[in-house]
Amino acid sequence: MCGEPCGVKSVDIATYKNDVWGQEVIRGVSWDLLWLVIVAAFIAIAAHAIYGATQKRADKPSAGGARVNRHDAIDRAYHWVMAGSVFVLLVTGIFPIIGLEFSWLEIHWIAGIVLTVVVAFHILRSVLTQDVSSMAIGSGDLKEALDGSTKPGKYSPAQKSMHAVVTVLTLLVIGSGLLMFLQIDTPWWERSNSMAESTLGLVFLVHGLSTLGLVGVICLHVYFALRPEKLFYTRSMIKGWISKDELAANHDPQRWTPDETT
Amino acid sequence: MASFDVMPDVQLYQPVELDDALNLADELGDDGWLLGGGQDTYGWLKDRAKQPRAMIDLNGIEALHGIRETSDGIEIGAATTLREIIRDERIKRDFDLLAQAAGRVASPQIRNVGTLGGNLNQDARCWYYRRGLDCYRAGGNICYADGPDAMNREHCVFGASRCVAVSPSDTATALVALEATMVAKSVSGERIIPAEDFFVGPATHIRQMTSLKAQEILTAVRLPAKWAGKRFYFEKVADRDVWDFALVSIAVAMSMDGDMIGENRIVCGGVACTPHRLTNVERAVRGKSLSEESAAAAAPMASEGAKPLNYNHFKLPLMENLVRRAMRG
Numbered sequence: 001m002c003g004e005p006c007g008v009k010s011v012d013i014a015t016y017k018n019d020v021w022g023q024e025v026i027r028g029v030s031w032d033l034l035w036l037v038i039v040a041a042f043i044a045i046a047a048h049a050i051y052g053a054t055q056k057r058a059d060k061p062s063a064g065g066a067r068v069n070r071h072d073a074i075d076r077a078y079h080w081v082m083a084g085s086v087f088v089l090l091v092t093g094i095f096p097i098i099g100l101e102f103s104w105l106e107i108h109w110i111a112g113i114v115l116t117v118v119v120a121f122h123i124l125r126s127v128l129t130q131d132v133s134s135m136a137i138g139s140g141d142l143k144e145a146l147d148g149s150t151k152p153g154k155y156s157p158a159q160k161s162m163h164a165v166v167t168v169l170t171l172l173v174i175g176s177g178l179l180m181f182l183q184i185d186t187p188w189w190e191r192s193n194s195m196a197e198s199t200l201g202l203v204f205l206v207h208g209l210s211t212l213g214l215v216g217v218i219c220l221h222v223y224f225a226l227r228p229e230k231l232f233y234t235r236s237m238i239k240g241w242i243s244k245d246e247l248a249a250n251h252d253p254q255r256w257t258p259d260e261t262t
Numbered sequence: 263m264a265s266f267d268v269m270p271d272v273q274l275y276q277p278v279e280l281d282d283a284l285n286l287a288d289e290l291g292d293d294g295w296l297l298g299g300g301q302d303t304y305g306w307l308k309d310r311a312k313q314p315r316a317m318i319d320l321n322g323i324e325a326l327h328g329i330r331e332t333s334d335g336i337e338i339g340a341a342t343t344l345r346e347i348i349r350d351e352r353i354k355r356d357f358d359l360l361a362q363a364a365g366r367v368a369s370p371q372i373r374n375v376g377t378l379g380g381n382l383n384q385d386a387r388c389w390y391y392r393r394g395l396d397c398y399r400a401g402g403n404i405c406y407a408d409g410p411d412a413m414n415r416e417h418c419v420f421g422a423s424r425c426v427a428v429s430p431s432d433t434a435t436a437l438v439a440l441e442a443t444m445v446a447k448s449v450s451g452e453r454i455i456p457a458e459d460f461f462v463g464p465a466t467h468i469r470q471m472t473s474l475k476a477q478e479i480l481t482a483v484r485l486p487a488k489w490a491g492k493r494f495y496f497e498k499v500a501d502r503d504v505w506d507f508a509l510v511s512i513a514v515a516m517s518m519d520g521d522m523i524g525e526n527r528i529v530c531g532g533v534a535c536t537p538h539r540l541t542n543v544e545r546a547v548r549g550k551s552l553s554e555e556s557a558a559a560a561a562p563m564a565s566e567g568a569k570p571l572n573y574n575h576f577k578l579p580l581m582e583n584l585v586r587r588a589m590r591g
Contacts, residue, residue, distance in 0.1 A: 017396035020406060027396065028403055103465040105423060183404075184424065185569075193409035204403050 011036055014205050019197040026201030029208025031097050037212045041219035052227070061245035063232060068247050068258040070236040078122050079237055085115040086214065093211060105184065112177050119170060135163055153255030162221060169213045176207035269307055273316035280325045280447070280481065286318050288449045288477045294318055296479060298341060298380030301372050306385070311394040320379070326481055329353065335487040340379030340480045347378060357485050359494035359513055363436035366498045369505040379480045382434055383472055386427035387507055388417065398424040398468055408571055416509065419568040419577050420534035423465035426571060428532050432498060434461055435513040435531035438539065440489045445482040446474055453478070461536035471535070492517050495588040499580055508532035510577050512584040521551045528585065530564070533577055540564055543585055552591030561586040
């Protein structure tokens with residue numbers, strides 16, 4: 001008789017090992033979860049795509065005519081540098097685990113440093129020179145999300161939520177990654193191997209879980225970036241602008257008044 | 263770690279045809295364990311540090327035994343014992359470097375049963391790893407041999423990447439020096455792998471020491487005629503004269519143009535996770551004569567770029583002195 005529902009295999013969140021004293025400690029995340037995350041993300045994507053296909057399509061606003069600025073060049077550069085570094089981090093971190101072995105460690109930590117620097121830059125720039133509240137999630141966002149007639153300011157509740165989740169996961173992956181960085185030899189220091197194994201296991205677990213979270217979130221992010229009705233946002237992340245028609249169709253000009261651009 | 267008096271319960275396959283062994287290796291994959299002379303295998307199994315489901319004993323396969331002449335040198339079956347290699351007249355005459363290296367493996371008893379394939383494919387001798395600790399090489403997240411109090415006298419000074427274990431094979435250094443090629447077969451075909459690429463470091467393959475895949479069997483080693491009868495030098499420094507692994511070893515193959523050194527290959531064992539070629543020394547000695555002067559000039563280059571651990575700085579002068587001894591003629 002099965003201990004679990006027959007035919008269902010449970011997936012552990014963490015893996016365990018015995019430390020040098022014989023005590024059981026966490027070793028890290030269970031990478032079986034990777035497939036669960038990928039399958040879950042694709043089910044969510046498929047469900048949304050089917051739902052989207054059943055909905056009546058609104059007229060697509062024109063991309064021609066007058067334009068307004070949505071993303072400054074420096075913010076676009078930040079976004080793509082971050083995207084590139086995260087892509088490299090995921091490839092170098094996950095491919096060896098799933099059996100595609102190559103010399104990955106140096107590429108991984110260099111990409112990690114790039115990510116850390118650009119995220120630190122983004123935080124400073126956001127706090128010092130930008131309107132942080134435009135990305136803050138408030139009680140009105142829930143109402144806005146449920147009420148289809150209300151248009152958002154610069155960012156929709158979905159975009160704010162995505163940003164909040166990515167923020168938390170990225171900070172977790174960077175924080176744990178920096179602690180792991182101390183455990184390897186680099187041009188600046190030699191590893192000390194002085195962290196307790198139980199602590200090291202927790203660091204690996206946090207790094208692994210936040211990585212898995214990012215895998216899922218990035219799958220969704222790329223999907224939405226490629227949705228026909230959202231493609232103008234992707235274009236704006238490349239070229240910087242959206243048309244006034246797109247602004248009027250998707251945003252409340254009273255809540256977001258961008259500068260005109262050419 | 264628990265101690266056991268008996269071997270674990272493991273299935274034993276004893277194929278007599280190579281095709282049957284290849285099919286078994288393909289079927290068992292990571293659950294299978296290739297058995298040569300067993301001198302590495304039985305320790306792992308007895309300690310339960312490795313727990314394969316089944317062993318494939320290769321010793322009954324005739325095609326894996328023997329030393330054959332080919333159109334371009336010699337081919338040695340992977341299940342050929344080290345004793346057979348040491349005593350083979352053709353190898354002693356043309357590739358004495360290998361005979362010398364094989365003659366320094368372990369002890370006479372072990373050489374009687376130990377095979378060339380087994381010696382090349384043996385796993386790392388780091389005692390933290392072999393003790394069954396969950397280190398990087400065992401799939402964990404730490405190297406026990408590279409800490410403030412770690413015992414790392416025997417570990418590497420080159421090529422560390424998380425793991426600091428060294429390649430323990432004496433014959434590996436000789437085969438890299440001789441530009442040997444490895445014949446790896448599987449049900450899907452054959453791969454010919456240069457010896458230098460056969461051994462892999464932890465930067466790419468932290469859980470294995472060779473590029474052999476789970477479904478592959480090393481069937482033979484080929485020695486090219488290019489190096490037949492050239493000048494060779496092999497020396498191994500270990501704590502004991504018998505039954506010990508190299509602290510540092512050196513294998514040198516060089517073609518002489520009169521008194522001058524021509525093309526040459528100098529390989530150190532015991533200093534890196536793979537046999538370590540001293541390419542800077544090779545370049546420096548080319549065109550020079552074997553003499554005390556050229557030996558003294560080349561020796562310091564041997565340890566360039568080394569990153570010793572807490573307790574193995576002694577390997578640097580040891581390497582340099584071995585180069586000096588190999589070059590002074």
